[in-house]
Amino acid sequence: MSTTATGPGPRWLGGAAQLAVAGVLALVVLPVGWTSVVEGEVARPWRWALLAALAALHLAVATARRWPVASFAVGALAELVLVTAPDLGGPTATAAGSEYAPVLLPSSLCFFVLLYAVSAHAARPWPTAALVGGLVGCLLTVVRLWGFAGTALESWTWWLMLSTATVGGTVAAWALGRFRATRAAWIAQLAEQGAADERRRIAREMHDVVAHSLAVVVSHAEAGRLVVAQSPDRASGILATIAGTGREALTEMRGLLGVLRDDEAPTDPQPGLADLPALVERMRTAGLTLEYDAPDLATEVPAVPPGVGLTAYRVVQEALTNVARHARPDAVVRVVVDRPADALQVVVTDDGGAPAVAAAPGRGLTGMRERVEAVGGTLETGPVASGWRVSARMPV
Template sequence: MPPPQQRPPWRLSEGNRRVFDVLLAGGLFVLGVGGHLVVGDAPGMLFTAVQVAPLVVRRSHPSLVFVLVAGASAAQALVHDLPVAGQVAFPIATYSVARWSPRWHGVGALLVGCVGALVASWSWIGGFGAPEITWDAVVPYVVTITAIVTTAWALGTAAQTRERYVAGLVERAEQAERMAAREIELAAQDERARIAREMHDVVAHGLSVMVVQADGARYAAEKDPELAVETLATIADTGRGALTEMRRLLGLLRSGDTGVRPQPGLVDLPHLVEEARAVGMSLDADLPDPVPDVPEGVGLAAYRIVQEALTNVRKHAGPGAAVRLRVQVGSDIEVEVVDDGRGASSYDDGRGHGLVGMRERAALHGGTVSAGPATGGGFAVSARLPL
């Protein structure tokens, strides 16, 4: 049973935040100014209006709003020695500057609030008509006001820290998503390159066999029609096999079951040898019997290396070349294909796709491939694939 999906935290939209700030400032303005109007406190009305009005833009200009509110509160302490309803704007402004301004702005607002708590307490006690201002009377007010300002600052700082943390998580998630997309792209490129190598091996091998058989059938058609018919049948079988391999490769590009046979491996090497001998190649093969179980990827690489090496013999070694094939399986797979043909000059100095594909296949499994002139003439391909 899948876990229940968690709802995202409820948040105000950008437009609703502006509406909230307007309603907050408007509500405090109406209550504060109305209250002072009822008791006939004109200075209280004025200072309340001045302190509350800047809260409308407390999100977009928090530091400026705090400076205006703190300045109005300082002016009030000099002119009006009684608390006013607009005094509630100070902790709101402190929260705002700690929430949306740089960290040092919030620390500065906290220090200003602590100093303001002492000044306001001293002024208010005198305004309350106390005959003497003592520290015993001032301290409770200072502690209360400082606690309110500190709480507002702490809440704003915590909210800013949480927002930065969430922003960091979002950034890391986006970075991880970009890296995943890049890895998918690189994997797709590797897969395209692998399929290109597979297609090269299939097409080159199949067509080389068909070309040799077609040339033989053309010459045999005049003297031995039955041999020509057999050769044409071999061409058809080779073509069908190549088409089957191509369908399998194209099936890799589709999802789901393709309905084609598995990829070839060591067990298919005898068929490859028989196919090469059928087109007239003099091939001496030393293959493992019975064929041991090896990983599919390594078996496919060994098969393709042998297939490409035999294809190159047909294409470059010249007529009448004899080939020796040896495949041994122990702690690793050793492949050796040596011919006595025309030598390395006909292999285009190893720059063809076939030799490059061999090396790439071997390197994919931590193996190596060496290809070059053989001792006494001809060309040799040796590969080692660790198991």
Template sequence: MRGWLRAHPYVADALLACGTFVVVLVGAAAQPHSVDGRPHFGERQLHADLVCLAALSCVVLVLRRRMPLPVLAFTTFVTVLGLVLDLDAGAPSDQRSSLSMATVVALYTVCARTDRSFSWRVGATTVFVVTGAAMLYGAQPWYAQENLGTLAWCALAAAVGDAVRSRRDFVEAIQERAERAERTREEEARRRVAEERMRIARELHDVVAHHIALVNVQAGVASHVLDRRPDQAKEALAHVREASRHALDELQATVGLLRQSGDPAAPTEPAPGLGVLDDLVEGFVRAGLTVELDLPEAGGPLPSAVDLTAYRVVQEALTNVQKHVGTGAHAWVRLARDRAALDVTVFDDGGGQAPSSAPTGSGLGLRGMRERAAALHGSCEAGPLEDGGFRVHVRLPLQAAPEEGSG
């Protein structure tokens, strides 16, 4: 029923107007001053002038939602008119005080639909006008219960209307904050998805670029010595097969992180780290590079993110040396660790024999290293050396090391 009435507001207001009309007539027909001190209903005669004024003030309540202020002004005028006019042979003045019920409904509507300052000004004016007319021209003496009742009902209507408006504004504010929080959560979720996509893209780039570079070098060697030295060509093809297998394994491990529930089981092997750095370097040595490792003394386990990032930095830097400098180059990998950070430095002498078809650098590898370092609040510096070669230096903070080591 409530939902239906909200969907048909004019029907609801018409029912309210009829109810108010009945209340006015019942109040006018009641005898409040009986011998036993209790009110008695139906002992007073309803005069035509009172009924007409009651009908006139209640019928406009149908328009209270569309024109709240004009409806309040009209009902107040009718109420004051009924109290002020001395109608010959009409209803007594104390009986006409029930006309104020229509004003009470209209005053509640205004206070519930306007701002606080305006509603209190209008409420105070209405209470002053209606109560003043009742005390001057209504029941006597001026402090009669009918006049005090008019004062109480008008003041209560203003207070209740203001309370309803305040509660409605409070609920709307809560809903707005909830919607804004929901939008914020959605934006945060989209941001995290974008960051995760970027991370996975970096992983795939590092894996594919490293192994495809090795495959490209070994395939070139095999093609060059296939006719003259078939044994060396066979060895190069074996290296191609091994590099391809490693690439597939790492791709499977990376893409396996994206599997949903119900998909085939993802690989359980951990992500690569500095613990398998020797295997990484060995692959480059077989491809023709000379790589020297300078590792720090064991200082406890590294945070998993730092370990993986350091491994990927070395992998990408040596891959760049292999692609852009070529076989015969001499590269150095130095790791230094203190209590605050891990320093990863990779540089070469620029003395390799780069293939004539060596690809032009796109900068994605360096950008990926910088993004990895920035994700851990670290720094990345890369640039050519004065005497030839290229140097990459990355510093990765170790804030998470004590917490992870203690577990």
């Protein structure tokens, strides 16, 4: 199992930023610590151990983005060497007024960077384990520096300042890392939700286009099989309707596929209220008995948002497709479009008997409801008298 949590953004960019941080820290604080150890008048084994610990700290910072847990472990061991090593003497100690513990070297600040990295980029339970390890390190540092005499502060003031600085820095670095990890997870969840919503939207569009077009094509094909033998002159009209329906479906599907491919070329506009009369006429040609009651959509209906217009069109399309598939052949369908104040209402009723989808709503009714709710509207579907009713009301 991976120990790192992937955050947003290019991975190479995160690695480059981490290398930049490591480089700045090495240039600013490493020369001081390195010189202090070399001139620190300690035994040679300790000198080599301290130099190795300083180098390990800065190298761990450089690799913390890619291997946060391993880098933190290396840094923690290096800090342990600095805490347990004997006091340093030499010119730096003379300038400070007394010998001092190596943990006071500026390179110890690298530990906070390592703690941030493991809390931001490592998977559970490593962030919590790193915090516990950091707090234990704070305790060891306070104990190690308890009697430090290189300051004019009183003992209790020095103890309070030291405890606040170590614990506060540790908790702050850990909290910043957890904030970064939480933010990255939240952004990733939003992206996944957006992708899921887009997949559902495309699935609804594909269902509406394919189901409607196939319903028209199948009904014409069945009618043609029965009537062409007796009236060959009607064959051209039936075939023309099938071809026109297929072309329309292909046009809409090309638009959807263009969105999936992220084409820069403009796609055909989505249908809206102005296309309802053509839809009704096409379904009449397919064999449905239709009554259409709507004001003049070009002059009497105020403009509605494109999303609301598309939703109204798809609701009528899906409702008529369900009638063609589930109702009796002699069913009479009534489509009513109304424009009350601040709303658009579409009602489709038929007297063809309650369809089987009444007991178990399928993808069509579910997608219809999702469409309407997405624009802030409400959808009511169910049997009425001897037929079925679909009513959608959407704010505009």
